[in-house]
Amino acid sequence: MKNLSFISLTANRLSGNIPGHLGSFTALTYLSLESNQFSGVVPPELGELVSLETLILSGNKLVGTLPEELAQIKNLTDFRVSDNNLNGTVPEFIGKWNQLRKLELYATGLQGPIPPAIFHLEKLSDLRIADMPGPEFQLPKKPIERKYLVLRNINLTGTIPENAWKVEKTLDLTFNKLVGEIPPNTIRRQFTFLSGNKLTGTVQDSFLQNSPNLDVSYNNFSRAPRCNSSNENNINWFRSSSSNNKLSDLLPCSEISRCPKYYRSFHINCGGQDVKNRRIWYEGDKGSESNAAARSYYRLRSNRGFSSTGDFMDDDNFYNDKYTLQSNSNLIDSGLYATARKTPLSITYYGYCLENGNYTVRLHFAEIEFTYEKLYNKVARRVFDIYIQGIQVQKVFNFTEEAKGSNRNFTIPFNTTVTDRTLEIRLYWAGKGTTVIPIRGNYGPIISAISVCYMFFFCLSFETYRLQGV
Template identity: 45%
Template sequence: MTAINRIILKKCNIVGQIPQEIWQMSKLRVLDLSFNLLSGQLVKVTLPKDLKFLYLTGNNLSGNIPASILSTGLPVDLSYNNFTWPGPDQPACLRKLDNINLFRSSSTEYVKRGVIPCRSEFKCQKYWHSMYINCGGTNDVKMNGTMYVGDATSGLGGAATLFGNNDNWGFSSTGDFRDDNDELNAASRYLAQSTSMSNQLYATARLSPLSITYFRYCLENGTYSVRLHFAEIEIINSTRYGRLGRRIFNIYIQDQLVEENFNIEAEAGGILTPLTKHYNANVTNGELEIRFYWAGKGTQAIPSRGVHGPLISAISVDPNFKPQHKENKTKTVPIIIGVVGSFLVFLASGILIWIYYFKAKSHREQDLRGLDLQTVSFTLKQIKAATSNFDSGNKIGEGGFGPVYKGQLADGTIIAVKQLSSKSSQGNREFLNEMGMISCLQHPNLVKLYGCCIEGNQLLLVYEYLENNSLSRALFGPEYYRINLDWPTRQKICVGIAKGIAFLHEESRLKIVHRDIKGTNVLLDRDLNPKISDFGLAKLSDEDKTHISTRIAGTIGYIAPEYALWGYLTYKADVYSFGIVALELVSGKHNMNYGPVDEYTCLLDWACHLQQSGKLLGLVDDKLGSDYNKSEAERMIKVALLCTNASPSLRPTMSDVVGMLEGTITIPDVIPNASSYNEDLRFKAIRDHRSYMRSQGHTSTPAGSLFESSSTSARDINETNEESCIEV
């Protein structure tokens, strides 16, 4: 096969050495053996005269880098290998090699040397704690007071590029758009521009046909918030044929896969639509790496040529801690005068602020003291701008914590802002409790906390915005808000909720009892994936205790009987609440508002009756008709009834619940009756609540309150039991 001109064997798990016969193929134009397991040294290498590209990135090649590879001027990528360290006197460092990528090409005990080859000694002159890059931009862009540096100002990049900035950041890029018939591979081919984007941060982007890595070294160690900004600005062909193109790639942060099969257009909901993804990254050796990798999925050739690799519009990195090292500033007389003048103004303002707000601020600082918050701090100005000064038109909910507003940050990120009401009974402690715990927890079925704002008399939490609001609104809201949930979606939601609670109980570093699992605290994203929210009522567990005695907090209809009556709190209280939510999900009925006849107190009461009569599927939502999986529906109902057993000891753990719902764990054929106390206690709180409502002149619970009220406390309508509870 000596006449072959392209050999492309990417990520094929090929082992051993590169055969010498490869270099003797005189017609060879492209050799791409990247991301394999090749080893050995490159000896007696003479490149074919027609060779245009050589990609050996992502292997275990060792020894010296042959001078024959370095002298051709061709794009050669040797990154991520095990070559001998190229010191200043090595051929790789004796000339300016714009097309040679040596990023992490060597094995060395000095990790930073692998990032910046050809240096004999390396020492961080100063430490950084942020990074803002306008990817693909030839100009710097200032957004919301932050300057994003254009990465195309000094080095455009190309088929094999290692670009390093004097501020200790850079990028490594590799790959050839083989379907564009451009063997010259102009550097501009690796940039994308759009005149349709008003936000300049998204008007340009850097793209790569295979892999691109942004890095920063000399970073102060700690946890950082990483924001990746995307907008599909290249697959915008107006013809129907051109729009069929699909860009799919993977994202790695610190070598950890954080997004698989990522599709910008699908996630953002269309082309030319800004999208921001948020992640946390832990820096332990002063370095941060963010890699975008095309894994061979999506469009590879037609209908849109040369768009198959990753694309990134901007990157921002901020510390989730108070930096210990200050970045160097130019010290001049004007700056000193300005600083002194500003200080005097600030001092005068501070005295006035101290007079009015010192007591509240002091109290808040006491609450904050000792709480290690791994979260971004927003300014009140940013939040007001995002929500149009908390405009009523942006209000999307109201809970016991306060109102919730939809907003948009300057970088295009859509957010949900929870504002502590001045009349809220929860206050600073619950606010800090929620902020502290959510910042430490990351799971696909838990809502993401972007940050917080503690300024003046404002306490605000900033969450990811979830397009489909809550499960309660989808099931029980006004007709125009309801969502037609088919059976596979209901099954997915139920399993997702169970996995989220199982993570809180058993898998997270902080073992948490949520205490208020219900439909309004289950939010739905664009694809109707469930995410559990509202940790303001959550309690940390104590592994040395079997339960916690506490004042009751939660929502009538979802509270476990042992907790509602005596304040006896264990993980099994959440299991009970989950069972109620599962019954609502399968039936499309609200637990508090449903009873086919007056003799049944609630949905759970009716479900128990159907169980005893052997007619469980009579509970399935009529709207589904016969279009549902009967075995899955029966399984979900049985699991729900097992979770709502009157005796906590007979309820399963949430990990077992996940297994039962997925069919990997057998469900007991008969759900035992409670032996310690009468099952009717499960309905006592509901009966008391209805008696209370009637005494206040209400004939029934208003439907709207079912999803607008966040946390009606059981103690408000059951005060006779308060004396047996101990607040912790």
């Protein structure tokens, strides 16, 4: 066993502490304990694995800090510790791993600040840090070539430095506090996600032409988008600018500038066709394009739509059809729960031209992808956050646990208030849950249907719900 060089125990439902004697296998170059149920601290003995090149600890329940002994692993090229419950700050020694090519820190539990030396690692072509609290900071301006740069929801401020626009494949700076303007041009990049910042100015045609999938939603651009320039690409302009017309801001590339009438409800069969469930008619959104890496969709002669952003990273498929799901099981209701819409990052369903007042929102879920007919799917864990009208109403929500299994429907209701004729429901993947079952790139929120009704009495169904206030 002294010459053992490769250990992968990914998704084996292992629990307890990580055994310290793993540090005795000093010839190891690859160690993956991903997507198990390991708890306790990261054993300092792992620092004795001086030949290690890949260390993957993501998807566990690890606590404590990252031990300083890990600094001894000088040859590390790939380090991932996402989806854990660690504490403390990001250790300085990561910035001294000069051979590092990939670093993934999604929802680790660690806090910022992020050591500046990490951004200066010259071989680090794939840097992903997301959902990490900490003080505000600005990106350094040193030009480092990267293929992937994900810095999501980590309190970034200031302008986007010039070197960031040279990222080759995926640039994701969503949900920060970035300001300034987008440059007039950029290299051709498959995915550019800039949603949820404070960017201003306009987006030039030359930039659009090099952006097959671009999301600039939830920003402060001062001029309306030039929608005709982006017909061949997937561009999400939802709430990308601000003006005196709130409806035009909501639907910037539509011809709708005023409400023909005001509604008291909307009902959506997510990812499916129009369907009637009991007394309620649910409009489907199956007609929207399947490739929704950056997508804003609304239905004519209706009062609802959705805005979706994100790519299923590491699935090696730029043009997949994973954004809608279809059940193959005879255990699930063939109507409302037979389909679902899925997102790798964030999706906002919205209703507009609504009467102001109090509403009941019912969200319908069923796990139709990670189904228990295949035993390995029992290891899968889908969790996400839910926001209604910008307020977080569920954190690390796992509806499969609530429903007590797959292919079982679960409905959760909320009370909320509409004051500006619009209502928004957002599902957000905050880096938690499995990402490798059955293959890498399977994760993210899904939803089967949405029902929104004015007051509690307007479209009362035969069921009684315990309401949760927003």
